[in-house]
Amino acid sequence: MSDNRPVHTGLEGRIADIIMEPLEGQGYELVRVQVIGTDTPTVQIMADRADGASFTLGDCEAVSRLVSAVTDVEDPISTAWTLEVSSAGIDRPLTRTKDFIRYAGYDAKIELNFPGPGGRKRFTGKLAETDSEIVRLRMEKDEVIELKRADIRKAKLVLTDALIAFTTTEAASSETPLPDITQPQESH
Numbered sequence: 001m002s003d004n005r006p007v008h009t010g011l012e013g014r015i016a017d018i019i020m021e022p023l024e025g026q027g028y029e030l031v032r033v034q035v036i037g038t039d040t041p042t043v044q045i046m047a048d049r050a051d052g053a054s055f056t057l058g059d060c061e062a063v064s065r066l067v068s069a070v071t072d073v074e075d076p077i078s079t080a081w082t083l084e085v086s087s088a089g090i091d092r093p094l095t096r097t098k099d100f101i102r103y104a105g106y107d108a109k110i111e112l113n114f115p116g117p118g119g120r121k122r123f124t125g126k127l128a129e130t131d132s133e134i135v136r137l138r139m140e141k142d143e144v145i146e147l148k149r150a151d152i153r154k155a156k157l158v159l160t161d162a163l164i165a166f167t168t169t170e171a172a173s174s175e176t177p178l179p180d181i182t183q184p185q186e187s188h
Contacts, residue, residue: 006095055087100130107158
């Protein structure tokens with residue numbers, strides 16, 4: 001499992017395979033592909049900037065144009081569908097090893113495909129030491145549990161004051177300013 005790439009299966013995996021290299025070639029990293037619905041599905045793409053700078057509205061537009069162009073050629077869905085592109089946000093999904101490592105010490109919710117420790121499928125705790133195979137989660141009473149990465153159905157950060165402070169500090173130290181969302185945007 002690559003530290004920089006999420007793992008997808010099925011249609012989401014096919015779309016990820018189609019868009020991953022073009023995104024990386026333009027300085028972006030794929031965080032997640034999610035397909036919602038069946039008749040007219042919505043394809044949600046979450047991305048980050050590879051340089052670690054804040055993901056701006058301009059980045060959303062650039063990724064949207066790139067993904068549209070690549071998927072027009074490859075045509076992964078035979079029916080009409082809608083594309084949504086966004087940043088991963090503060091309470092982001094954790095899909096790559098580097099995400100689990102970067103946010104060590106912050107609260108996360110993890111859901112497994114199958115029952116894990118204690119016969120449970122859902123866990124909330126602080127991310128601890130992680131590698132490409134195992135995520136460690138510090139639970140209440142300082143108990144540390146180990147969850148196999150391959151068994152994780154979904155994982156995401158929990159929005160806390162500490163996480164907000166961390167991401168605000170990161171954004172302030174970034175060379176790329178956050179977009180001014182108070183001004184109306186021109187439509188094209």
